[in-house]
Amino acid sequence: MAASYFNDRPRASIDILSPSDGVPPTPSTPTGPRSSALSSRITSVLSTSYADLEIRDALEILDARGVENTAETRRQLRTDVQREVIQCNGEIVKDFGAVAEQLKRIGNAISSLNQCCASMRAQINAANQDTKPVLEESRSLLAHKTETEKKQKILDAFKSNFLISEAETTALTSSGTGVDDEFFRVLQRVKKIHKDCQVLLGSENQTLGLEILDQSSKNLNSGYQKLYRWVQREFKTLDLENPQISASIRRSLRVLAERPTLFQSCLDFFAEAREHTLSDTFYTALTGATSHGEEQDASAAKPIELHAHDPIRYVGDMLAWTHSSAVSEREALEVLFIAEGEDLAANLRAGAEAEPWNRAAADEDEAEEEFDPRKALNDLVGRDIAGVARVLRQRIEQVLHSHEDATLAYRIANLISFYKTTFVKLLDEHSPILETLSNLEDFAIRQFRINMRDHVAAVQNEVTATPSGDDLGPPEFLEDALQTLKQLMKSFDSSLSSVTEDRENAFEPVLAEAFDPFMNLCESMCKRIEEPGNEIFALNCLLAARSTLGPFSFTAGRMKQIDETMKGHAERLVEYQHRFFLHTSGLAPLLAAIAALDEDTSGAAATNPAAILSLPPFNIESLVRTSQDLDDFLPSALMDAKENLNQLRSTKMAGGITEEAAEQFCEDFEVVEGRIIAADEATDGAENLDVNGQEDNIRLRNVFPRTAAEIRVLLS
Structure with missing residues (x-):
């Protein structure tokens, strides 16, 4: 509506000057005072700013009242407004009259109250004058009562905290009463009294605290002595079979x-x-x-x-x-x-x-x-x-x-x-008890060593004879010692001491006492036996020892030593068997001659294979005899070689030693065979060769026909 009002405003201004309002038209050239007034009014209207807040509020009020912009309305607007203002002022005056009437009533009520209060104040002052002595006396009595009650409470608290009754003293100190719950209750209370006496000692009156402290200390000591004697009596009557x-x-x-x-x-x-x-x-x-x-x-x-x-x-x-x-x-x-x-x-x-x-x-x-x-x-x-x-x-x-x-x-x-x-x-x-058991264990170990050393000394005195060639097995004392050692190992294995991490070192002292002396005695006996009996005897003793030590894990280190020792004895037996093959077969002189030729000529035999023909073992007659000896040897070679080791307790080891010696013999035969073939090849192109009376038409291979393959088959 405000927008419509502003849109209608220019027409209203024009309507003011329109002839329809009964105002004569303004001449184009104003003259006289009327023209000046009209001009001033127009100027005032035109210079009015519609952006002013008061103007805007007035227009909004007019718009809210629904006033139409007509000539009648414009003429009656001021009158209507003044009438409304007069009416509002009248209502305000009427309201203020009612307020004045109420204020008059309130004033009357206040006056009445003031009079009542003055009367009451006079009565109270009179009552105060009458009751003042009584109140002072009652306050004095109440204060005295409060102080008396406080002292009574302090006395009761003192008695309950620092004194015990005659019955409680009897229950605590008398030997005629037992040690029951009442005793412990009284004892606990006396301990509390003794502790609380420190509070009394900190006060001004220390005499009372010292007296109570002394009395409580005596009661405590008596109570503890009574408890001590009672416990001892109970221990005496305690069922010792079921304590x-x-x-x-x-x-x-x-x-x-x-x-x-x-x-x-x-x-x-x-x-x-x-x-x-x-x-x-x-x-x-x-x-x-x-x-x-x-x-x-x-x-x-x-x-x-x-x-x-x-x-x-x-x-x-x-x-x-x-x-x-x-x-x-x-x-x-x-x-x-x-x-x-x-x-x-x-x-x-x-x-x-x-x-x-x-x-x-x-x-x-x-x-x-x-x-x-x-x-x-x-x-x-x-x-x-x-x-x-x-x-x-x-x-x-x-x-x-x-x-x-x-x-x-x-x-x-x-x-x-x-x-x-x-x-x-x-x-x-x-x-x-642990100290006693440790001493007993040490004593038992010492006794074990003493008994074992005495036994070893007795065995050394009894063993004087050297084993005969018919029996190279472990001596009786070694078998007995190994049987004893087996029992010792079983005992150690079943004991908790074998659970330790270093089991081998823990059992090593036992081996040093119960095993090593007997093995050393066997070693000394072995030195008095001829070859190969000494090696067989040593191996038989070591095999017996190995079979005894083998089932136990804590003898692994000693087993390793025995295996190394057995390996040395086995190698010496291989050498013996090898020599047996060489000498029995007649091959030893041929190898010795070849070795001597190689050493004397400083390798010249490699450039002249026919040089072996000058060696005595390689002449026709010697080679024929060697070939005949070899043929006689081969059929029973293995049987004869195994016969040398028939007293060795391990047939597997004996077979292995013999096979290794046979292999070495075959390798030696290959050397001799190679030299013979090389010599024959070297003499094939020569004419009228006569070395040690040998004619060129006789080949060494014909005299010595055996081959390495045949030897291996026969000795396998």
């Missing part, structure tokens, strides 16, 4: 740990009692009678000394009994040291602070170690079976002294080593 520590004893020991001296004394008492008991029980298990001479019950197990006739069984039963007892002791004490370990450690630390004299003494010797429950358990179990360990050592040493069998001593040593490994898993490395 399960009850919950009450465990609780008592846990509390007693706050006094390390008393706690250690109880453990020492228990260890001493268990040591004597286990020693007596072990003696009874061995002999069937107690240490006091009383006979064992007939229904009990048979004594170890009666049913264990074998020394190994006897020692094994004693070790098994000791291990079983150690396991039982550990299981019985694990409940105390493992389940209660943390509490024991905490109480021992607190007790060390409560006993500064012990802590100072420990610091002078060495740094105080943290309590280790497992170590304490292992130490106590070790002390319990210390008496058994002493008896065990005496009995095992008696067994070792009474038997001179080296194998028995070594098997006992392995058995002890097995149980020592078992005890290491069960107890601490520094346990007395």
Whole structure:
């Protein structure tokens, strides 16, 4: 509508001057005052800026009222506007009159309230004057009551925290009462009182704190002494056949740990009692009678000394009994040291602070170690079976002294080593029983070496004869030694000591004592035998040793040494068999002549193959005899050669040696055959050749017809 209004505005301006409004038309040339007024009005209208905000707001209001742009409307516009303004002002005046009426009413109400308040203020002042003495007296009484109640609470709190009743004192210190829950409750309360006395010592009145501290210290000491005596009585009545520590004893020991001296004394008492008991029980298990001479019950197990006739069984039963007892002791004490370990450690630390004299003494010797429950358990179990360990050592040493069998001593040593490994898993490395077993193992090993060296010395004194040619097998003492060694290796292989990484080095000392001396003795015997018997005898001994050592993996290094030694002896037998082939076949003089010719002519034979014709072994008669000897030798050559090694225990090795010697013989024959063929070829073109009386029409090949292929077939 605003846009339409602006579009209609120019027409309105024109309508003002139009003749239809009853205004005479303006002459083209204005004259007089009217023309000036009209001109001024037109100028004012034309100079009006429609961009002015007030003009725009007025136009928007007119547009909102729906005023039409007519001459009547333009004439009545001012009148209508003024009428509306007068009406609005009238309404405003009417409203302000109502407001004035209300304000008058409010003023009356305020005046009434002021009067009421003044009356109340006067009454209150009068009441205050009357009640002031009463209020002051009541405040004084209430303050006194509050102070009295506070003092009563302090007194009650002091009694409950720092004093115990007569009944509680009796339950804590009297020996006529038992150690029950009430005792531990009172003991815990007295410990708290003793600790809280530090608060009193920090106050101004220290006398009271010192008195209570002294009284609580006396009560605590009496309580701990009562607990200490009660634990000792319980240990005396404890079922030593089934030493399960009850919950009450465990609780008592846990509390007693706050006094390390008393706690250690109880453990020492228990260890001493268990040591004597286990020693007596072990003696009874061995002999069937107690240490006091009383006979064992007939229904009990048979004594170890009666049913264990074998020394190994006897020692094994004693070790098994000791291990079983150690396991039982550990299981019985694990409940105390493992389940209660943390509490024991905490109480021992607190007790060390409560006993500064012990802590100072420990610091002078060495740094105080943290309590280790497992170590304490292992130490106590070790002390319990210390008496058994002493008896065990005496009995095992008696067994070792009474038997001179080296194998028995070594098997006992392995058995002890097995149980020592078992005890290491069960107890601490520094346990007395482990030290005893280590000493017994060392003693058994020493006894084994002594017995073995005595046996070797006896064998050396008995063996004086040299093996005859009819029997070159391993001597009887070597077979016995190998049988003993086999038992030793089985014992080592079944023991836990063979599980170590370096098994060969672990068993090497045994080989040095039970194997090497006998092999050295066989070697010395071998030197007194003629060839080839010495090599056969040595190989037979080595084969027997190899068959004994072979099944065990921890003898691989020694097996390698034996194989190297056997290889050397076999090579010497090959050389012997080779010489046998050469001399028996008659081929040795031919090879010797060829070798001498090659050395004398400095290689001239290579340029003159016919030079061998000048050698005596290659003349017709000698070559004929050699060929005849070769023909006689070949049919039974292998049989005769194998006959030389018929006493060798390994037919496979004997066949291999003979075959290798035959191969070397065939190679030597090829050399001789080649020289003969070369000599024949060199003399084919010569005429009237006469060397050592040989005519040119006689060929060496005709005299010596055998070929290398034939030799190989015959010796294969």
